[in-house]
Amino acid sequence: MPGESEIIAMIRARSGTVPRSGVEVGIGDDAAVLRPDSSTDLLFCSDLSVESVHFRTEWAEPEVIGKKALAVTVSDIAAMGGQPKFALASIAFSPASSMQFIEQLFSGMFDLAGALGFSLVGGDTSASPGPLFIDTSAIGVCGRGRAVTRSGARPGDLVYVTGELGASALGLSLLEAGLRLGAPAMGPDGLARQAAIRRHLLPEPRVMAGRTIGLAGVATAMIDISDGLATDLGHIVQDSKCGIVIRGKALPVARPLIELSSLGAIEDPLQLALGSGEEYELAFCARPEAVNSVRDLSYELELPITLIGEVIQDRGLFIELDKGTVTIEAKGFEHEI
């Protein structure tokens, strides 16, 4: 890998093109100097992406890896109802990382920052004795006292989710089976498979939706779906000390799953949608009287927001199926090696 000073010089040159609002000193000093609006609260979070745990370099171009590694952190800001403003990237490069690889990885990050209106203002680089290791951290802002935590859900609240679920897990299994992004889409299900792979590699953090939901003040609790709907609603259940019943029939199962299921290539799309991690959709709870406001938000955002269940008093996570209501083990989809 190239030396640290060479990498930093490249990044400094590249950083000239990102938005600079609120950035007094950007990349290159001991720390970035920032001046956010003084009437806001700050949101502060980080997310790790580790080679062969979270991604494989043979599965995607470096731009795609960089973009996703930053998107997952930005998604956490969205899940608090905030707007990402500033980010750092700390990357330990493997001995095999070329300057071109490094440049393309950062290029993906700068592209995402530019598209979503925040600034990549610093970080750190190092050698790694083996795997590539990426940690991104971000500062976001939200109205004072308006951050949407996981702990505010109350019995009677309705539970919603943005977008569709399940394609990320499907995409992951297809990548593991040897399919690649951009490979010719063969057969009647080829396009569906490609869409699922794209979804896994290039998730769209719901920044506009998160900020809009936060500004509207409708959500009592919110989380982004990184570990799977069941696990992540389990976090709301735990922190809000309540229960949630999901209506199985209401779950917005992603189109590629429905298509592949109709061809007999997938057995249980509902199960896949419930467990699929790295979706980066938002799940949130809102008072029942906000039901029209939520529908209006869905139109405003041009994004499906689906009512999938209800918050109840009894602790636990449950799902209503044709055969009756069953308990979902709120156990983690935790990244293991």
Add this chain to the structure above:
Amino acid sequence: MPGESEIIAMIRARSGTVPRSGVEVGIGDDAAVLRPDSSTDLLFCSDLSVESVHFRTEWAEPEVIGKKALAVTVSDIAAMGGQPKFALASIAFSPASSMQFIEQLFSGMFDLAGALGFSLVGGDTSASPGPLFIDTSAIGVCGRGRAVTRSGARPGDLVYVTGELGASALGLSLLEAGLRLGAPAMGPDGLARQAAIRRHLLPEPRVMAGRTIGLAGVATAMIDISDGLATDLGHIVQDSKCGIVIRGKALPVARPLIELSSLGAIEDPLQLALGSGEEYELAFCARPEAVNSVRDLSYELELPITLIGEVIQDRGLFIELDKGTVTIEAKGFEHEI
């Protein structure tokens, strides 16, 4: 390694003991919610510590590794003249990491945060397929427009450094040679060797000094010594578009080096002091009329602040020795594998 939820539960329980000023929501949600004083600028930075690049688990207890991994980031806040307020830790644990190891590592971090008055408010954990990876990021504050960058040095400024230099590099070489912290101090130089090892493993970030220098408004440029005095002054030279002449005789060579040198165990202590990385002392420039203010700061902080040189117009880094003035190659001590 234990599961992520088990680790987070441990960290949440442990985090109850840290200062909470300005922390609206701490560890456990998608992001921490922070409310710093609105009249300040924010400082934002991160630093990587990678196993077998920056540290070895057989060299130190997990508390020591955790403390240093966070100290190096806090040092960057100090180098901007700021006060650390909030920090995150993202850690990828190797398969061998036990819950006890993880708990002790975080314990070292919480101890440092408590001692220096800032809050560890979140982060991320993951598995690593091999080495332990630690990335810490921090938000600090400083007076609006008062951040001390690397780019403000002007010809005529005097150059100062806090503390003493060289013991960290000596400690590193002793660790590489098989000595360990706390091993019985044998021979006349045993205590000196132990002091050097301690210095390498447990550097003290100059938070009080950095903040005090920042508040006093005396420094035109400042940097922490992470890569070695020569390399780090080289950054000031580059960013301030100036030159620096160091007086060799003035350099505050650390006591263990002087002792070992007098016993013939070290050949060139000055060279070691110039190149020694991971010292985390502060080097700064100040106008000549501030010489009395700097001396007062040294008394106030009960910390040696040594005048080591001068800023000149001619670009480059030079050192005055008995044999004359020579150029120092401002090439990096860059972490390689």
